[in-house]
Amino acid sequence: MAANEQQEPLTGPVPGLRRRVWCRGCRRLLTDPESVRRRWGPECDPDTRNGHERHDVDQDPIPGL
Structure with a gap:
């Protein structure tokens, strides 16, 4: 193999x-x-400071509790 002929690495991204x-x-x-940057999905x-919106639902209390 000549000095100017080098193989390309196979481990790099395509x-x-x-x-x-x-x-x-x-x-x-x-x-x-x-999400890709943080490596966490929104769920x-x-x-919770990630910028994904939370959806809270107002509910009546369960009777008897």
């Missing part, structure tokens, strides 16, 4: 393709850029 990232909690494939993220 150019033009996005890398796949799975949620740390439920192991689902993440697509949202913020599994332990930090």
Whole structure:
């Protein structure tokens, strides 16, 4: 092999393709850029300051409790 002929590494990412990232909690494939950055899906993220909106429901108390 000549000095100017070098093999390309096989471990690097393929150019033009996005890398796949799975949620740390439920192991689902993440697509949202913020979720990919944090590696947590919106349902599994332990930090509530992540920018995902919470939906709280007002409920009447259960009778007898």
